Amino acid sequence: MEFERLFLTRESEFFRFSENGKNMGYLLLFDTFSKAPDAFGEQFFEDDFEANENHIIVQYACRSDLTDMHREFVLSFVESLLSFKPSIDYVVDFFYIKQDLEFDYPTNKGFAELVEKINMLFNTNIIINDFQSFNNILQQ
Template identity: 55%
Template sequence: MDFQRLLLTKDCELFRFSVGIESIAYLLFVDTFSLAPKSFGEAIFEDDFIPNDNHILVQCAILRELTMLEREEILSFAEKLLSSKPSIDYMVDFFYAEADLESDYPEGDGVFDLVNKINELFKSNIVIEDTSSINNIVQK
């Protein structure tokens, strides 16, 4: 399985996972810069939840049923990416995507189209103001 980072902003990072030429999943990390809500902890720890210093939302939009190995690889990828963060709460939320994130990205204004599709799919609020920042490591 291959992965490709499609977007990196100050608060989010999006990856596409593929097998051959077939896109199979999109993984979005959103930094909330805040503690996890009580409801997050109660779902896992019941009444004993004490939030860590930061909550990172992690959503995985899948385009087809994943094999056990593919799912484990995506979970391992997320764990490796976040393992150096000493005080965070996160959980990977898998859901089915109704459509692929096809766009003209990274050409021209394709980044705006991609961001609109990401926001629609993940119910997020990502904003890109400068299309030329697509040439930078971090998009603005």
């Protein structure tokens, strides 16, 4: 399986995963810069949850049936990105989508369209003020 980062901002990172030229899914990591709510931990630890310093929302939108190998690849990928963070809470939320995220890459309008689609699909509020910054490592 291959992956490509489509953008990286101060609070979010977005990847597309593919296999043999077919889009398999999309991964969004969103840093809340705050502790996880009690409800987050209760689903795993009942009453014994004590939030770490930072909650990172991790969502994977699957384009097709998720094989065990595909799921393990995504989980391993996320673990490799976040394992060195000292005080975080996260869980990978998998869900299915019907359509690919198509956009007019790499024009400004295309990037704006991509971010708008991601915000709707992942229920986020990613804001990129300068689409010319897509030429940089970090987007703003």
